[in-house]
Amino acid sequence: MEINESQGLSVGVVGLGLIGGSMAKALQKYTTYQIYGWDIDSQTAQMAVEQGAVDRLVPPQELGSCQVILTAMYPQQTVNFVKENLVYFQKGTILMDLCGVKRYLVDQLTDLCGEAGVTFIGGHPMAGKECWGFADSNPDLFQKASMIVTPDERTPKDALTFMENLFLQIGFGRITRTTAADHDSMIAFTSQLAHIVSSAYIKSPRAQKHAGFSAGSYKDLTRVAKLNPQMWTELFLENQDDLIDEIDEIIVHLDEYREAIANHDGERLYQLLDEGRRIKEELDQ
Amino acid sequence: MEINESQGLSVGVVGLGLIGGSMAKALQKYTTYQIYGWDIDSQTAQMAVEQGAVDRLVPPQELGSCQVILTAMYPQQTVNFVKENLVYFQKGTILMDLCGVKRYLVDQLTDLCGEAGVTFIGGHPMAGKECWGFADSNPDLFQKASMIVTPDERTPKDALTFMENLFLQIGFGRITRTTAADHDSMIAFTSQLAHIVSSAYIKSPRAQKHAGFSAGSYKDLTRVAKLNPQMWTELFLENQDDLIDEIDEIIVHLDEYREAIANHDGERLYQLLDEGRRIKEELDQ
Numbered sequence: 001m002e003i004n005e006s007q008g009l010s011v012g013v014v015g016l017g018l019i020g021g022s023m024a025k026a027l028q029k030y031t032t033y034q035i036y037g038w039d040i041d042s043q044t045a046q047m048a049v050e051q052g053a054v055d056r057l058v059p060p061q062e063l064g065s066c067q068v069i070l071t072a073m074y075p076q077q078t079v080n081f082v083k084e085n086l087v088y089f090q091k092g093t094i095l096m097d098l099c100g101v102k103r104y105l106v107d108q109l110t111d112l113c114g115e116a117g118v119t120f121i122g123g124h125p126m127a128g129k130e131c132w133g134f135a136d137s138n139p140d141l142f143q144k145a146s147m148i149v150t151p152d153e154r155t156p157k158d159a160l161t162f163m164e165n166l167f168l169q170i171g172f173g174r175i176t177r178t179t180a181a182d183h184d185s186m187i188a189f190t191s192q193l194a195h196i197v198s199s200a201y202i203k204s205p206r207a208q209k210h211a212g213f214s215a216g217s218y219k220d221l222t223r224v225a226k227l228n229p230q231m232w233t234e235l236f237l238e239n240q241d242d243l244i245d246e247i248d249e250i251i252v253h254l255d256e257y258r259e260a261i262a263n264h265d266g267e268r269l270y271q272l273l274d275e276g277r278r279i280k281e282e283l284d285q
Numbered sequence: 286m287e288i289n290e291s292q293g294l295s296v297g298v299v300g301l302g303l304i305g306g307s308m309a310k311a312l313q314k315y316t317t318y319q320i321y322g323w324d325i326d327s328q329t330a331q332m333a334v335e336q337g338a339v340d341r342l343v344p345p346q347e348l349g350s351c352q353v354i355l356t357a358m359y360p361q362q363t364v365n366f367v368k369e370n371l372v373y374f375q376k377g378t379i380l381m382d383l384c385g386v387k388r389y390l391v392d393q394l395t396d397l398c399g400e401a402g403v404t405f406i407g408g409h410p411m412a413g414k415e416c417w418g419f420a421d422s423n424p425d426l427f428q429k430a431s432m433i434v435t436p437d438e439r440t441p442k443d444a445l446t447f448m449e450n451l452f453l454q455i456g457f458g459r460i461t462r463t464t465a466a467d468h469d470s471m472i473a474f475t476s477q478l479a480h481i482v483s484s485a486y487i488k489s490p491r492a493q494k495h496a497g498f499s500a501g502s503y504k505d506l507t508r509v510a511k512l513n514p515q516m517w518t519e520l521f522l523e524n525q526d527d528l529i530d531e532i533d534e535i536i537v538h539l540d541e542y543r544e545a546i547a548n549h550d551g552e553r554l555y556q557l558l559d560e561g562r563r564i565k566e567e568l569d570q
Contacts, residue, residue: 126500146497176497186498189491194502197482199561200538204531206474207568212431212461213471215411217479220505225565229558233551240546246489247543251536253485258532261525266518273514276484280510283492 010034012058012066014081016048019098019125020072021137024053026170029139036066044134053137060085064093068163070123072098074234079108082120091117094159098123100187100231101238102150102180110154119159122150122180124187125172130226144173150180188242195232196247198225295319297343297351299366301333304383304410305357306422309338311455314424321351329419338422345370349378353448355408357383359519364393367405376402379444383408385472385516386523387435387465395439404444407435407465409472410457415511429458435465473527480517481532483510 011031013024016039027035037054039045048054063069063085071078078097089095095118097105102122113120127145129136147167151160164175178186201207202225210218236243260269296316298309301324312320322339324330333339348354348370356363363382374380380403382390387407398405411431414421432452436445449460463471486492487510495503521528545554 126498128500128502146499148497174497178497183498186491186494189489190495190498190503191500193486193489194506195558196539196542197486197506197535198502199558200535200542201478201482202561202565202568203538204474204478204534206471206531207564209471210475210568212433212459212463213411213468213475214431215413215476217413217483217509218475220508221479221482222565223505224502225561226569227558227562229555229562232558233555236542236546236554237549237551240549244543244547246491247539247546249489250482250485251539251543253488254481254532254536257481257485257521258529258536261521261532262529264522264525266522269521270514270518273480273484273512273517276487276510277512277514279487279492280507283487283495284511 008034009068010036010066012036012038012063012069013054014038014060014063014069014071015073015077016044016053016134016137017072018129018132018134018136018141019127020070021048021053021134022127022139022141023070023072023098023125023170024048025051025137025139026142028053030170031166036063038063039134047134053134061088064088064090067093068166069093069095070098071095074231075099075101075104075238076234078105082109082113086113086116086118089116089118093118094121094163095119096121096123096163098125100124100191100235102183104238106150106152106180110152114154119156121155121160121163122183123163124148124150124183125167126176130224132228132231140171142167143171145171146174146176147172148176148178148183150178150183152179184239185242188239188246192232192236192239192243193246193250195224195227196236196243197250198222199227201225293319294353295321295351297321297323297348297354298339299323299345299348299354299356300358300362301329301338301419301422302357303414303417303419303421303426304412305355306333306338306419307412307424307426308355308357308383308410308455309333310336310422310424311427313338315455316451321348323348324419332419338419346373349373349375352378353451354378354380355383356380359516360384360386360389360523361519363390367394367398371398371401371403374401374403378403379406379448380404381406381408381434381448383410385409385476385520387468389523391435391437391465395437399439404441406440406445406448407468408448409433409435409468410452411461415509417513417516425456427452428456430456431459431461432457433461433463433468435463435468437464469524470527473524473531477517477521477524477528478531478535480509480512481521481528482535483507484512486510
């Protein structure tokens with residue numbers, strides 16, 4: 001890698017939705033780099049220029065002027081995009097994908113990029129909202145958040161260090177280095193299961209009559225039911241094994257509470273609830 | 286009922302935990318009434334006096350000086366308390382219980398109190414936190430919250446009106462009148478199930494390794510796992526039928542997502558997620 005910051009770095013952001021848009025805005029706010037952007041939706045792309053999130057729009061064929069390219073699209077779309085446009089990227093470019101699954105991307109793209117002299121690294125910013133699209137993007141979406149990176153033995157150390165420093169510079173509070181497999185396994189629990197449970201929760205017939213009965217716990221449990229169904233469908237299917245594990249896990253536990261309640265077994269129910277309280281308190285320390 | 290505000294009303298609050306303590310503080314802040322309090326824990330009672338949440342401590346035998354008595358204890362404890370001390374209450378007193386289940390309380394206490402000339406009304410403030418005890422009580426815990434009341438044909442209208450106005454005066458944003466049965470049915474969904482799901486969620490082995498992988502959705506889904514196990518055990522057991530309904534309901538839905546993912550059926554998965562999104566968006570309007 002031959003990035004020399006004094007030369008004036010150019011960063012390309014492809015896909016200007018909530019994550020890509022926020023990444024472009026954060027890079028504008030916290031670095032002096034040139035930020036180029038692209039989105040298949042011309043209205044989104046136009047909005048990004050007008051709001052100054054990107055210095056200019058650069059079509060895929062011209063991304064060769066960028067030393068760093070960030071992709072923030074759906075998984076399949078990202079793989080297609082890279083296969084189609086890798087030929088235009090310059091040797092030494094660092095390409096980092098930001099979508100929510102990493103095994104599929106790392107498997108598909110690391111060697112392919114390597115053969116073209118491009119360094120592919122998987123990344124996943126642990127930030128999001130119950131909304132999507134450029135209109136909700138925000139330069140401070142990543143403040144204090146964790147940035148997950150999934151390098152492996154094929155990743156040049158200097159490229160990894162450069163990217164990690166860049167993320168700290170734009171506001172992330174920590175870098176979490178892990179493998180693509182461990183990323184997908186953990187994300188099945190911390191993010192994917194939360195979206196499934198929230199979506200399932202809201203389907204009770206009682207939800208239709210909840211006005212006046214809603215407290216903080218209901219609001220928390222159903223917040224992320226308002227999700228982007230197309231994106232999450234793809235993310236879930238690319239993480240089938242880990243996510244099924246997690247759904248099975250929570251159903252096993254729900255059944256334990258159900259059984260204790262059905263048996264009117266106060267001692268067992270107390271034990272189950274107290275165990276959950278203890279785990280949560282220990283994790284929060 | 287013969288409450289005349291110009292006489293200087295006295296309100297007694299029995300049980301000075303999070304809800305009782307906050308109720309006493311709110312009454313002090315937003316009314317000119319005398320607030321008397323009691324708690325079986327002498328340290329809690331002392332703290333309530335020192336912080337001015339109650340004007341003075343009044344043992345159960347002296348609650349006859351109060352025109353309104355609020356109980357904020359566990360269900361069984363409340364029934365025992367009323368049975369033991371009803372003899373000391375003056376005729377015309379309004380007694381409202383604030384715990385999280387209502388059928389059991391209304392069934393046990395309405396006629397019993399009525400025979401003693403005391404008006405019993407069920408109530409449930411839709412506010413709470415993932416903590417408990419007087420130390421976390423707050424005069425503004427109820428700001429804009431919903432106050433549920435469960436009157437029935439035995440409830441004098443003027444007593445109900447008086448209490449509803451009192452709750453609006455201390456900051457509640459709305460009064461929700463319903464039956465004790467409908468209360469318990471709805472609360473099984475909006476509050477009890479949320480606590481069960483949160484407690485079950487945190488039990489995945491992956492929870493132990495979640496540092497660096499946690500985003501807002503994980504935090505929301507697990508917040509209320511930090512619960513008071515003794516109180517919730519009792520509340521769940523007093524609402525067995527409704528709560529089992531709700532646990533069964535969410536498991537049925539979780540199984541639908543699981544099946545779609547296991548079958549790699551993107552169309553069905555999209556449909557399930559989009560339906561959840563649509564329901565949530567409609568309810569939020």
